[in-house]
Amino acid sequence: MYINTYIVILLWIFAIFGFIYFILCLLNDLYRVYKSRHGSNMNVIITAKNQQDIIEGIVRDFMLKTGVEGTEDNHFNIILVDSGSNDDTSKIMERLADEYCCVKLVRPGDLCKFIDNLTGWQG
Numbered sequence: 001m002y003i004n005t006y007i008v009i010l011l012w013i014f015a016i017f018g019f020i021y022f023i024l025c026l027l028n029d030l031y032r033v034y035k036s037r038h039g040s041n042m043n044v045i046i047t048a049k050n051q052q053d054i055i056e057g058i059v060r061d062f063m064l065k066t067g068v069e070g071t072e073d074n075h076f077n078i079i080l081v082d083s084g085s086n087d088d089t090s091k092i093m094e095r096l097a098d099e100y101c102c103v104k105l106v107r108p109g110d111l112c113k114f115i116d117n118l119t120g121w122q123g
Contacts, residue, residue, distance in 0.1 A: 042076050045111075048093075049083040056092050059103060078103045081111055 044062065048055050059078060066076070080103060082090040090105075097105040106114045 043079060044077070045079045045081060045115075047081040047083050048085065048089055050085045050087050050089060052085070052087045052089045052092055055080075055089055056096060059096050063100070063102075076102050079111075079114065080105050081108055083108055 046055075046058065059080070062078065078100075080093040080097065082093055082105070093105045097103045104114070
């Protein structure tokens, strides 16, 4: 008699945890659908001056840690701003912008206009 009772209790515990897991999976899926429909734009602005040794590593490391492929158009942008470098920083930034569609190169004078276009602000 006791063995059957313990088996029933164990089955109820598995059923409760299975139901909780099902609800969590359902909520996760609903959250992903909500996020994909409402969009979540993330823009990272990186300014650099004479940083040819580290700028490529920063951009590639950031993309690797966020899991962005960079080959598809998504709601994620890295905006690179060269602040008048005297070395190869601007060439490296141009190469990264050509390689990844989510990396944009902006000149310092065009930054405000570029941000206004991203946010949709018209002033």
